[in-house]
Amino acid sequence: MKRLHYIAWVLMLAWLIPAAANETITLSLDAAERLALQRHPLLSQSQAEVEMSRTRALSAGQLPDPQVRFGVQNLPIDSLALNRDGMSMVTLGVTQMFSPVGKRGLMQQSAQAETLTAQSKYRDTQARLRHEVHMAWLDVYYQERELTTLRASYELLDQIVQVARAQYRNGLAQEADVLKAQLERDDLREREENIQAARSGAQSRLARLIGMSSANITVTAELPIAPTVHTDDELVNMLPQHPQITALDAQIRAAELDLAVARRDYYPEFGIEAMYGYRAARDMDGAKVPDMISAGVVMSVPLWTANRQDARAQERQAQWLALRYQRDDLLLQLNADARARYAEYTRIKSRLVLLEKMLLPQAEQTVSALLAAYRTGKTDMASVLRARQVSLDYALRVWRLRTDAWITTAELNYLGTTITETSDHEH
DSSP states (O other): OHHHHHHHHHHHHHHHHHHHHTOOEEEOHHHHHHHHHHHOHHHHHHHHHHHHHHHHHHHTTOOOOOEEEEEEESOOTTTOOSSSSTTOEEEEEEEEEEOSTTHHHHHHHHHHHHHHHHHHHHHHHHHHHHHHHHHHHHHHHHHHHHHHHHHHHHHHHHHHHHHHHHHHHTTSSOHHHHHHHHHHHHHHHHHHHHHHHHHHHHHHHHHHHHTOSOOOEEEOSSOOOOOOOOOHHHHHHHGGGSHHHHHHHHHHHHHHHHHHHHHHTTSOOEEEEEEEEEOOOBOTTSOBOOOEEEEEEEEOOOOOOTTTHHHHHHHHHHHHHHHHHHHHHHHHHHHHHHHHHHHHHHHHHHHHHHIIIIIHHHHHHHHHHHHHHHHTTSSOHHHHHHHHHHHHHHHHHHHHHHHHHHHHHHHHHHHTOOHHHHHHTOO
8 A cells, every 4th residue: 555655646746747847937027036136146156255355354454373483492412401501491482473554454444445345246246137137027028029919910810811712702802812811821920930939048048047947937918117217417427326336446445555555565564572491401509590581573674675565566556547447437338328228218218109109000090991992892912911011010119119118227227226226125
């Protein structure tokens, strides 16, 4: 009986696993975004880098470890005895070095600036990941709306084919009309296969971003309400707070501090050392000779600075300048992107209104009118099919523009990301 129960469980699992693997998952944009922020390894890597830099900042600027010395002094070479000579001793010493004044504080501030850099990069990774999820989700959305539009066009073509056949049976049309309508319908099926292939690629990209192995994903049928878009002038004013810029600001600050650290290397380092010496010898009266202690100061002498301190200072100076130029270039690039994306957004919105309100309704009315005219023999099949193609193109362009408007909105929102706004979305 136990074996039968075991076989029954195996058969049930074998039936359930393929069913779960083939199950279609429907995701809203918000759900896809939450999954990506929870699961994507790039975000975990960025968070680990923040923790790494924060831990490094704790140890920066601390005193170097003290040095302990142990040895013997003044042993006679003929016997190596400690008690034959009064100067023979076992020594134990400690040395503690000290950096030039202010160097350790500068090193700690530089490490803290590196932590701010890592935090800004983490927030930029969040914003980028959210943006990539939006792009992948919207790509799947458009492919599915395109498929829906094509399948609706099948119904219109089926109606046109039926009208052509009826006209042909009644001797009011030629067989070529039927063949043209059927050819148009077959062409749509080929386009559908291409769209399905594109949708599979988009589903795979979305699955990778949300951490799912299965690409059998669909999205909700309605676009979410797009967030408010900042104007180009508002975006330009917000760009200095963008995580990419704040990360470079923190790097520039760290480079300034590193340059100050390099300049401190022109000053000597100091150290304090103390030593205790144990003596085993005895004096002429048989009493043990006293032990000894020693103390002193150690100081480095930076004499040859050309190949050491000068080179390090020049390197830090060049690094600081390179980061300043990089920040200026990035800010100009983000500025140009913000203005270009906003101009594209306004163009898409105006074009979408024209298509939705005028061109698409007129094209659909033209198809209905020409099809009615074809039934009475007042027009030809070619005119009907051309009007049908124009109507389909307008319908697809409407979906393309609706999706592009959301895509441009997502791009503008990424450009408008600030440190505060990104922190509010942390999970």
